[in-house]
Amino acid sequence: MHSTHLEIFTEIKGIGAASGLFLHRNLLYIIGDNSGNLNEYNIKTKELKKIQILFDKNLNQLDNIAKVQKPDFEALCYHENKLYILGSGSTIKRNLMIEFDLFGKKVVERDLKEVYSKLQEISKIDDKNFNIEGAIFTGDEWLLFNRGNGFDSKNGIFIIRGQDLVNGEQIRFLPIKLPNIDHVESSFTDAVLLGNEIFFISTAEDTKSTYTDGEILGSFIGSLNKKTMELNFTHRISSHQKFEGISVLNQDKGKIEFLLCEDRDTDELKTIIYKLSLSN
Structure with a gap:
């Protein structure tokens, strides 16, 4: 049996539609699904730095990009001093991945586009149901x-x-059944x-579209066994928030603390980072 405690960790002005985060030492990296910037927030000094990662001459701004143009960066993961930022693939404009070197800043x-097409073909998921929201890279597999x-x-x-996601060949799809709220199945938002253990967050949202938002019914945390992919809990x-990013803050015996970011589906450039404590 697990118990949880959710509290506000910090509030950050200048970031909207937060969709993924990763904590590296004292630096919290945050992406927004409507932004062409990677946000670097120092949790000690409270300083925010914006790093441009999207260089599209057709965009007249890098924050609050219009929905039809936005890259929809929804997944952020880390491996060997690199951040990998992935578009959701839910439209043809959302097939970009950014590699960012934390030391060289490259x-x-x-x-x-091609590997996303392969994923859809193998899984028999069409364009209207394809929506990548989380990513993990182990060095050996994605x-x-x-x-x-x-x-x-x-x-x-x-x-x-x-290691090569762009030219991925050995691909399989594993369907996962997640808990529901009022007969609306929750869906992955990050991991x-x-x-x-794979710790994931999921949200029940009353919509049948990967493009149009719906009423938020609630969110879950859960875990899967990495080897068997069986659901642990x-x-x-x-009951009302949609969390879209998860990162580990601390781990002690019998307790893990995570940081979560919330997408409030507004244009306001303000985000709240939450701390979620999970105890056995």
Whole structure:
């Protein structure tokens, strides 16, 4: 049996529609789904730095990009001093991956159009149900989490062997059944690997579209066994919030603390970061 405690960790002005985060030492990296900037927030000094990662001459601004143009960066993961920022693939404008070197500060763009097409073909998920919201890179394989908020409710994990995501060949799709609220199945919004456990967050949103938002019914935290992919537990953490990013803050015996970011589906450049404590 698990118990949870949710509290505000910090409020940050200048960031809107937060969709992914990763804590590296004292620096919290945050992406927004409507932004061409990577946000670097120092949790000690409270200083915010914006790093441009999108260089599209057709954009007249890098924050609050219009919905039809936005890159929809929904997944942020880390491996060996690099951040990987992935578009959701839910429209043709959302197939970009950014590699960002934390030390060299180098930005590299990758086109995921072909591999996303392969994922859809293998899983038999069409354009209206494909929506990558979380990613894990272990160095040997990629795990991409499809958010099943389309009409077909296709929650699941794409497992791609090897380091090269762009040219991924060994691909399989594992459907995952998640808990529901009022007959609305929750869907993946992010995940993080800790030891042999995949901790994920999911939200029940009353919509049948990967593009149009709906009423938020609640959110869960849960975990999967990395080797067997069996569900260990789920626990409801909110009745009205949609959390879209998760990162590990601390781990002690019998207790793990996570940081979560919330997408409030507004244009306001302000985000609240929450601390979620999970105890056995």
